[in-house]
Amino acid sequence: MPPLRFSDWDLPPSIQTAIDSQGWENPTEIQRDAVPPARSGEDIIGQARTGSGKTAAFGIPIIERVEAKGSPQAIVLCPTRELATQVCEELKWLQGDLGLSILPVYGGTDLEKQAAKLDNGVDIIVGTPGRVIDMTKRGHLDLAAISILCLDEADRMLDMGFWPDISWIVGNMPERSQTLLFSATFPQEIIDATEEFLTNPVTVMSEDLEVEVPEIDQKWIRIGRANKLWAVGRILSHMDDDDQCLIFCNTKRMVELLDERLSKHRFECSTLHGDMSQNKREKVMNGYRDASVRVLVATDVAARGLDVDGVTIVINYDLPDNPEDYVHRIGRTGRMGRSGTAWSFVGREDLLQLDRIRSTWSLTIYQVEAPELPESVKRDPIRARMDWSESSDPFGMVRISISAGSSIIRSTLQLSDWIIENAKVKELAIGEIQISDDNTFVDIHSESAQRVLEIIERREFEGQRLEANLAIR
Ligand code: AMP
Numbered sequence: 001m002p003p004l005r006f007s008d009w010d011l012p013p014s015i016q017t018a019i020d021s022q023g024w025e026n027p028t029e030i031q032r033d034a035v036p037p038a039r040s041g042e043d044i045i046g047q048a049r050t051g052s053g054k055t056a057a058f059g060i061p062i063i064e065r066v067e068a069k070g071s072p073q074a075i076v077l078c079p080t081r082e083l084a085t086q087v088c089e090e091l092k093w094l095q096g097d098l099g100l101s102i103l104p105v106y107g108g109t110d111l112e113k114q115a116a117k118l119d120n121g122v123d124i125i126v127g128t129p130g131r132v133i134d135m136t137k138r139g140h141l142d143l144a145a146i147s148i149l150c151l152d153e154a155d156r157m158l159d160m161g162f163w164p165d166i167s168w169i170v171g172n173m174p175e176r177s178q179t180l181l182f183s184a185t186f187p188q189e190i191i192d193a194t195e196e197f198l199t200n201p202v203t204v205m206s207e208d209l210e211v212e213v214p215e216i217d218q219k220w221i222r223i224g225r226a227n228k229l230w231a232v233g234r235i236l237s238h239m240d241d242d243d244q245c246l247i248f249c250n251t252k253r254m255v256e257l258l259d260e261r262l263s264k265h266r267f268e269c270s271t272l273h274g275d276m277s278q279n280k281r282e283k284v285m286n287g288y289r290d291a292s293v294r295v296l297v298a299t300d301v302a303a304r305g306l307d308v309d310g311v312t313i314v315i316n317y318d319l320p321d322n323p324e325d326y327v328h329r330i331g332r333t334g335r336m337g338r339s340g341t342a343w344s345f346v347g348r349e350d351l352l353q354l355d356r357i358r359s360t361w362s363l364t365i366y367q368v369e370a371p372e373l374p375e376s377v378k379r380d381p382i383r384a385r386m387d388w389s390e391s392s393d394p395f396g397m398v399r400i401s402i403s404a405g406s407s408i409i410r411s412t413l414q415l416s417d418w419i420i421e422n423a424k425v426k427e428l429a430i431g432e433i434q435i436s437d438d439n440t441f442v443d444i445h446s447e448s449a450q451r452v453l454e455i456i457e458r459r460e461f462e463g464q465r466l467e468a469n470l471a472i473r
Helices: 013-024 029-039 052-067 081-094 112-122 127-137 154-159 165-169 188-197 223-237 252-264 278-289 321-331 348-361 412-423 446-458
Strands: 044-047 074-077 102-105 125-126 148-151 176-181 202-204 217-222 246-247 270-272 295-298 312-318 343-347 397-402 430-435 440-445 468-470
Touching: 013 052, 013 081, 029 044, 029 176, 029 202, 044 052, 044 412, 052 074, 052 081, 052 148, 052 176, 074 081, 074 102, 074 165, 081 102, 081 125, 081 278, 102 112, 102 127, 112 127, 112 321, 112 348, 112 440, 125 127, 127 312, 148 165, 154 165, 154 188, 165 188, 223 246, 223 252, 223 312, 223 343, 223 348, 252 270, 252 295, 270 278, 312 321, 321 343, 321 348, 397 446, 412 430, 412 440, 412 446, 440 446
Parallel strands: 044 176, 044 202, 074 125, 074 148, 102 125, 148 176, 217 343, 246 295, 246 312, 270 295, 312 343
Antiparallel strands: 397 440, 397 468, 430 440
């Protein structure tokens, strides 16, 4: 059977033309299964992750039903303003020349201006729950007249504590005749709400009810804080012209620091975090969307709703505290059939968390070394540092191996005295020494290790030049 085409659906010409001009030919899976029943007015529960084409899955039937009459007939609720903006943009082009007024209603923007726009008359509202309630209570929005309700990313709205607000909104929509609910996961609260809010819904599910993990290469590198920047440099030096990279940090502070450091090493990047003004955030997001920004450093919250198909590389500079965030983060890449790679930097203190993430989602994440430099790049863009803290034991000791055995180093005392005198370290900084036939191991406190290594390499011991290296244990 030939694949289904949008033109098989007999859509209103303005929607069909808009879809054509976007270059879309075939509906995605969620669109194929959700659009027909939604067009005939049924309630829908859809399992869909970001990137599946869900916006058009609810957008097409909503636009088809709404008329340009200047009174709100449909409302789409989203967890974040970024997602609301994006949904709004997509609905706007999707309607073609129908002339519907589609308005985003979310916090952080001028209340008065938004109120004035609402008072002017709108047909479709796309908003975040808090501001929608606010506008309703102030009398600028009449929920009672709206017949179609759509909940986008319902699970994230639940996570973000919006559920009481949603109940309030639903409770104030007596004329609601169709409800469309989309979610990547279905925790019990959503299943309960579904029973309460929806009437004989058509269920559109993916094969399994788990969070869908996109087909992407997941890799982790064992690396301490000191060398994460070096590893970023290695990864970025492999970027092609059509790659885009998203780097996640756990705090705003870290986002800023990384931005500073990358800029110092002449990597162009932008940042996205919660302390930025809405204006600035939108500018950055647009830059990332039109690919003028190729590397973006962000926190989880700021990146919610960031929907860019070109992301080919995700770097977890910090491993997320919450396993759920890992899946959301890596889901930013490998979208719409593109391949992607997710790198996670894992220090000694993150190993347990990595296990938690792996076991929560039964993921296969391969341990690898940082990538080699591409042939065309002669020098590391950011130099590696000896990272003693990653190699030390719980007492802060690291092990050094020396290329000389008992024929040269006659006793542990002789060696420790030599180190104390030449490297000017305290006796306490030297731990166990093991001398064998052809090499010697010395435990040194990590703070003194670099100096001891240098001194052993630079000065002669009993008239001999020795080699010393960090020993892996
Ligand atoms: P969404 O899951 O709605 O955020 O959509 C993800 C991306 O896929 C967006 O950039 C859409 O514009 C794009 N998209 C949605 N449906 C289709 C389709 N049928 N064909 C091609 N691209 C699509």
